[in-house]
Amino acid sequence: MIPYGRQSITDEDIEAVVAVLKSDYLTQGEKVPAFEQGLADYCQVPHVIACSNGTTALHLACAALDLEADDWVWVSAISFVASANCARYCGAQVDFIDVEPETGNLCVAALREKLQRVQGSPRQPKALVAVHLAGQPCDLAEIGALCRQYGVHLIEDACHALGASYQGQPIGSCAHSDMTVFSFHPVKPITTGEGGAVTTRSAALAARLRLYRSHGITREPAQLNVDAPGGWYYEQQVLGFNYRLTDIQAALGASQLRRLPQFIEQRQQLAARYDELLTRLPAQPLRQMDDRRSGYHLYVVQVADRDRVFAQLREAGIGVNVHYMPIPAQPYYRGLGHDPAAYPGAQAYYRQAISLPLYPTLSLAEQDQVVRALESVLCA
Template identity: 50%
Template sequence: MIPYGRQIISDADVEAVVAVLRSDFLTQGPQVPAFEQALAAFCETPHAVAVNSATSALHIACLALGVGPGDTVWTCTNTFLASANCALYCGADVEFLDIDPRTLNVSVPELAAKLEAASAAGRLPKVLIPVHFAGLPCDMAEIAGLARRHGVAVVEDASHAVGARYGDGSPVGSGHHSDITVFSFHPVKIMTTAEGGAALTRDGALARKLALLRSHGMSREPEEMRGAPDGPWYYQQLALGYNYRMTELQGALGRSQLPRVPAWVDARHALADRYDQELAGLPLLLPWRGSPARSALHLYVVQLDEERTRVSRRHAFEALRAGGIGVNVHYIPVHTQPFFRERRAQSLPAAERYYARCITLPLHAGLTVEDQDTVIARLREVLQ
């Protein structure tokens, strides 16, 4: 089976992890802080806080921004469940936004109209979570302007977008358009720490909150304590936190992987160029690649053109899987999930239409031209 995504592990990655196994620290040692410093430098931002998953990063991002019972968080429905669940973990509610059919990211005009209506009704969200779907950055300059106008905090869910760049050329994660940016380092993403994630910010106070929340709400820093410490062994719990720490093994793997991200993104673009060329004559809607931003191209998602084919998405999916092509579907709109539908019924037609005809094709930096040719050939057979 040719997978839609997979990790690339080099001998240097293995050696980095083995070195940690032979060291004195498997957790809370020097590797994670070193990875955080490298990631912050890579993204041109002052602070990176590494955690055990992007889900954890989203959770503590909401907590650090004060999300709690009675608040509402808005996010795009074309995403993974974690982008919404993080609000519920804080006791808040969540509402979903529809997509732009071209970018598959949040519809900025809909967001603007919804914010105006919410402002008039006194029901503005506490936090907005735009999602950089498939690695393509949202129009964060526009989104940030809207959010600032209404006093709404912004958390970028950039789980797909390590190595991406905004339209102005600055790296995703630099933090100029949001309060916090979240990355994922799951094995199918651009780079991996096995499981893992990070929250990046330009705000030092927010960074300290994030670091506190990832480790039980506990501090050993005398300047953060309430009263003088009893001695050098002393610690205080200052907030209700969680055990969301990243291990030293993961930090070492992340440090080893990070320098290769630009080359991996370049490789994904080259493969996407081949897909664009070879699939042009098929009854498909190909990903829009006309943005001034540079996508990390975590996913290459096609949509069946219903006006040019009678092949259903289900038939195409099953036929491709039967032929050894590990296609997938990204995403089932979160607002249609039973859990969320029972909380609040919403109709978001652009996302629903997109979902009904989308298929994710294999795309990762380790995909060979021969395997890609097999994907293309099988897809032609299914559709023609």
């Protein structure tokens, strides 16, 4: 089976992990801060807070904004469920914004109309989680401007988009947002096994993210409520979480980060080759916008009779997948009163979306095998 995604691990990665295993610190040593600094340099952002996975990164971002039960958070209707669940973990209410069927990304017109409709009401959102689906950034300038106009905090869910850029700026720089969230799952642009991070330009948000990441505990003298009676002293100041990344994971991440430009170039070359090979087939790749550069975490095409195509490709040994079912269609969110029919763009996207295998070590022969199998199914 050719999977839709997989990690690329080298001897250098293994040696970096083994070095930590032989060291004095497996966690809370020097490797996590070093990994954070590497990400900060790459993303051109002053603050990076690494954590245990992308979901905890999303939760930390919501917690840092003090989201509560009466607050509303809006989320792109097409994403993995974690993009919405993070707000529910804080007790906040969730609503959704429709997407563009041709990109799967948040629809600016739908966002504008909904903001105008709820302005000044209790349902006006405190935060928006905007997803960069498949690695292509959404319309950050327009979305950011709307969020500033209506006083909405903007969280970029960039779990697909490390290595992408928008109008020449790296995703993660937070040029238009309050925070950006990354995931380092094995199928993502780089991996720490499991892992995540939040980037921000705000020193105040960074301090809250670090506090919530580690039980709500601080030892920093300037942050203590009383003078420390000794070096052992610490204070729990909020109800935080144990969302730390280990030094083992950070060492792997730092090693992978050195190859990120190579990984992105390989993904983009394979995507361009897919574009060329698929021109003769009834399979439409997601529309790519001229003012941004996709990280190509996924290569999604839209096909008729998607369910049949999916089943037959799986039978042929091609590990295709579907990213994603609209979140409002999930039973949990239906139970909260959401109607997937209210998001026609998301439904149109979902009906035809299928993800083809794409990862840096996918060989040209394997890619040809994927295309031949797809042609056999579509043209039967």
